[in-house]
Amino acid sequence: MIRALLRFELAAARRARTVTLFAAGFALASLAVALVGLSAGGAVTVQGFTRTSVSLLQLVVWVVPMMALLTGAVAGAECHELEFVVGLPLTRGQLLAARWAAWTLALGAALFVGLGSAGIAIALLAGAADGARYLALILVSWLLLAATLALGLAIGVTARTRARAVGIAIVTWFVLVVGVDLVAIGVLAILPPRDAGWGLSLLLLADPVDAARIFGLGLFRADAIAGPTGAALRRVLGGWGAWVLVGGLVAWTALPLALAGRWFARRDL
Amino acid sequence: MIEIRGLWKRFGDLLALEPLDLTIHAGEVVALVGPNGAGKSTALRILAGILTPSGGSATIAGRDAVTEAVAARRELGYLPQKLGVPPTTVVGDLLELVAATRGIPFAQATAALVEAGLGDRMGAVVAELSGGQRQRLLLACATLGDVRALLLDEPSISLDADGADEVRESIRAAVRRGAAVLFASHYLHDVALLADRIIVMVHGRVTASGTLAQLAAAADVPWREEDGVPDPPIERIYRVLVQRGREHAGRTPLRLLKDDAA
Numbered sequence: 001m002i003r004a005l006l007r008f009e010l011a012a013a014r015r016a017r018t019v020t021l022f023a024a025g026f027a028l029a030s031l032a033v034a035l036v037g038l039s040a041g042g043a044v045t046v047q048g049f050t051r052t053s054v055s056l057l058q059l060v061v062w063v064v065p066m067m068a069l070l071t072g073a074v075a076g077a078e079c080h081e082l083e084f085v086v087g088l089p090l091t092r093g094q095l096l097a098a099r100w101a102a103w104t105l106a107l108g109a110a111l112f113v114g115l116g117s118a119g120i121a122i123a124l125l126a127g128a129a130d131g132a133r134y135l136a137l138i139l140v141s142w143l144l145l146a147a148t149l150a151l152g153l154a155i156g157v158t159a160r161t162r163a164r165a166v167g168i169a170i171v172t173w174f175v176l177v178v179g180v181d182l183v184a185i186g187v188l189a190i191l192p193p194r195d196a197g198w199g200l201s202l203l204l205l206a207d208p209v210d211a212a213r214i215f216g217l218g219l220f221r222a223d224a225i226a227g228p229t230g231a232a233l234r235r236v237l238g239g240w241g242a243w244v245l246v247g248g249l250v251a252w253t254a255l256p257l258a259l260a261g262r263w264f265a266r267r268d269l
Numbered sequence: 270m271i272e273i274r275g276l277w278k279r280f281g282d283l284l285a286l287e288p289l290d291l292t293i294h295a296g297e298v299v300a301l302v303g304p305n306g307a308g309k310s311t312a313l314r315i316l317a318g319i320l321t322p323s324g325g326s327a328t329i330a331g332r333d334a335v336t337e338a339v340a341a342r343r344e345l346g347y348l349p350q351k352l353g354v355p356p357t358t359v360v361g362d363l364l365e366l367v368a369a370t371r372g373i374p375f376a377q378a379t380a381a382l383v384e385a386g387l388g389d390r391m392g393a394v395v396a397e398l399s400g401g402q403r404q405r406l407l408l409a410c411a412t413l414g415d416v417r418a419l420l421l422d423e424p425s426i427s428l429d430a431d432g433a434d435e436v437r438e439s440i441r442a443a444v445r446r447g448a449a450v451l452f453a454s455h456y457l458h459d460v461a462l463l464a465d466r467i468i469v470m471v472h473g474r475v476t477a478s479g480t481l482a483q484l485a486a487a488a489d490v491p492w493r494e495e496d497g498v499p500d501p502p503i504e505r506i507y508r509v510l511v512q513r514g515r516e517h518a519g520r521t522p523l524r525l526l527k528d529d530a531a
Binding site (some may be wrong): 001003004007008011012015016078081082083084085086087088089090091159266268269 | 318319369516
């Protein structure tokens with residue numbers, strides 16, 4: 001029954017134009033970033049994935065949360081219109097989980113197409129050095145996608161209407177992508193760096209976008225540009241930082257989903 | 270088969286459904302009629318697990334509709350008033366989901382679709398179907414498997430005369446299989462042709478209930494069952510009882526059958 005529900009949701013997600021547009025748009029943007037990165041650095045002298053991957057990571061942390069939050073918000077709000085499906089012998093938690101899984105798979109595939117095509121271009125033009133790290137970057141993108149999609153679903157389910165859900169999703173995106181960094185800079189301005197370490201590390205865990213960004217930069221040894229939160233994380237957690245970030249992203253997936261499931265199960269449609 | 274005891278629902282300040290008591294036996298058809306906002310859909314949606322009741326209880330084939338919601342829904346088919354599925358859903362995908370949740374083979378579900386005259390629309394997107402086709406599809410899904418209770422909210426909506434005939438025949442087939450049917454409708458012709466009992470609701474409360482003949486007598490409309498079903502003056506009966514319900518708000522409703530403590 002769970003498989004049938006997942007197939008049902010996956011079929012609906014696959015047919016959505018959002019996925020095709022995202023796949024095409026993200027592939028084009030990724031290719032553009034990769035090619036511009038290679039030509040700017042000089043494909044002959046810069047070998048492998050490192051330089052362009054850092055640029056692609058910036059694209060990922062801006063575009064993926066926006067796409068996932070909006071898609072999740074709309075999919076969550078739509079749950080309130082599925083009276084026939086909710087009237088079937090299944091729980092609302094199962095419906096929500098299947099929705100999240102289906103959209104994660106569909107958008108994850110689109111992400112793979114985008115980053116995959118850029119990866120092929122980079123490998124052809126600059127060699128395959130650091131290819132494994134590039135695959136890890138795709139994995140980080142998926143983790144970020146899963147987390148922000150869960151957050152979007154929670155927003156949609158609680159907001160109830162699409163318009164309100166989309167509005168809250170946009171504000172959330174701004175807070176996660178820009179707001180938290182501004183708070184980090186503010187914390188650093190107020191507290192001496194030594195005292196701010198734990199606070200900044202916690203702030204990093206409180207933001208899945210920043211967590212994915214720091215994790216990705218760490219993959220390509222680009223710690224110097226990881227910003228104040230990244231520096232604080234390295235100082236406080238040392239070698240465990242990466243695992244803590246992955247744990248944080250997993251928690252950012254599980255908690256919103258659990259809360260949304262709980263909320264949805266108790267509300268009138 | 271369907272047991273409702275003191276079921277009520279409040280939305281904020283609005284008492285949408287006053288305590289309702291009702292028993293519907295296997296093979297029986299009960300119709301809910303009344304103006305918009307009478308509480309008909311609210312009652313059906315509580316039984317289907319879409320709304321949580323503010324109080325009271327309901328069981329479907331012995332399963333509590335709230336505490337054993339999934340088990341209760343396994344015994345019932347529900348047709349909501351609105352579409353209730355994503356418009357981009359493909360007919361075959363929906364059928365597969367319903368078959369899987371009811372634990373019946375897909376071939377059996379396909380046969381039901383063919384029977385509903387939609388055998389050639391398996392690959393169609395729901396949004397591409399006409400209103401009548403959508404209604405037939407959802408009704409075929411709702412009656413799939415041997416459900417023991419059917420809850421139908423406006424089953425004949427958007428249907429032409431032939432479509433409405435087919436829907437009535439589907440309901441009769443479910444009744445022959447022993448299902449208890451509770452449906453809400455503004456189409457009084459359907460009500461007259463299908464219902465064993467009719468419940469008139471106004472402002473969330475039952476104002477009258479009974480057979481058509483009993484309601485005719487209560488409304489002082491001269492008509493006997495022997496006069497024939499095709500043209501009972503149900504419109505007149507309905508108008509008299511709804512008007513009386515509005516005038517008598519807050520007073521004891523008409524009790525025409527022992528079962529239906531209003």
